[in-house]
Amino acid sequence: xxxxxxxxxxxxDATERLLTAVAKLDNASLAEPxxxxxxxxxxVLAHLSRNTDALVNVLEGRPMYASAEVxxxxxxxxxxxxxxxxxxxxxxxxxxxQALGDAPADWxxxxxxxxxxxxxxxxxxxRRWAEVELHHVDLGxxxxxxxxxxxxxxxxxxxxxxxxxxxxxxxxxxxxxxxGRNWTTGGGADGAPVAAHGTPADLLGWLAGRRDGSxxxxxxxxxxxxxx
Numbered sequence: 001x002x003x004x005x006x007x008x009x010x011x012x013d014a015t016e017r018l019l020t021a022v023a024k025l026d027n028a029s030l031a032e033p034x035x036x037x038x039x040x041x042x043x044v045l046a047h048l049s050r051n052t053d054a055l056v057n058v059l060e061g062r063p064m065y066a067s068a069e070v071x072x073x074x075x076x077x078x079x080x081x082x083x084x085x086x087x088x089x090x091x092x093x094x095x096x097x098q099a100l101g102d103a104p105a106d107w108x109x110x111x112x113x114x115x116x117x118x119x120x121x122x123x124x125x126x127r128r129w130a131e132v133e134l135h136h137v138d139l140g141x142x143x144x145x146x147x148x149x150x151x152x153x154x155x156x157x158x159x160x161x162x163x164x165x166x167x168x169x170x171x172x173x174x175x176x177x178x179x180g181r182n183w184t185t186g187g188g189a190d191g192a193p194v195a196a197h198g199t200p201a202d203l204l205g206w207l208a209g210r211r212d213g214s215x216x217x218x219x220x221x222x223x224x225x226x227x228x
Contacts, residue, residue, distance in 0.1 A: 007125035008101040010152070014132040015094045018048075019087060021141055027082050035138045035210075039079075044135050045086045046078035051131050052093035055124055058111050059100055065114065101125060130156055134208060145201040145210060153200045154181065160207035161185040163228075170223045175203050186223060194220040 022045065030042040039047075050071070054064045065071040078089070107122040119127075133152055136143045145153075157175070161183040164170050170186030176197035185207070196203075198216040205211030206222065213222040 002122040004122040042079040049089040049093045
């Protein structure tokens with residue numbers, strides 16, 4: 001089983017990095033576009049806070065979100081808030097998740113996320129870690145994929161490679177980091193197999209939809225991955 005306590009500690013560290021970086025911004029910069037189409041930096045921060053509460057819901061046996069419409073409306077409502085309010089919300093929502101994570105629980109139980117997706121409770125902290133790290137990059141404030149912790153990058157590549165394995169729209173694709181680490185994804189669509197290699201940051205960027213794959217060396221055309 002995944003070490004949820006270790007991952008919760010990593011979430012705490014990643015959140016502190018995020019809070020330290022965001023505290024250097026101002027209200028005007030929160031209204032500027034993030035790297036996510038249609039979202040300002042304020043949208044990204046609002047999503048991070050509401051996602052924490054959603055994962056608390058998951059761990060406590062409630063629906064992750066009341067509905068997709070409520071989720072989107074909450075983000076739109078909270079996006080324009082000033083910096084100090086955003087920071088307080090990020091801290092307080094993170095504290096709620098950490099407190100729940102520290103309480104005795106059956107971490108082997110199955111929980112339900114969005115759209116009927118289920119997973120072990122022990123993997124929820126890693127899912128939160130991914131939210132914090134990738135959206136920190138999405139803010140476009142100097143934290144890049146190359147700055148991510150090596151452990152996180154490798155585990156997230158593993159996770160995403162498994163997520164797209166057998167996908168009906170993705171032909172078989174072999175990935176190599178050039179240091180002996182290899183992954184295979186896709187395999188559910190027609191088409192010649194593709195091999196790609198590059199840095200872990202570029203591999204993760206392509207799998208996570210943060211880069212177009214132009215930094216990878218391939219022997220064919222990289223498939224278009226479906227949205228996460």
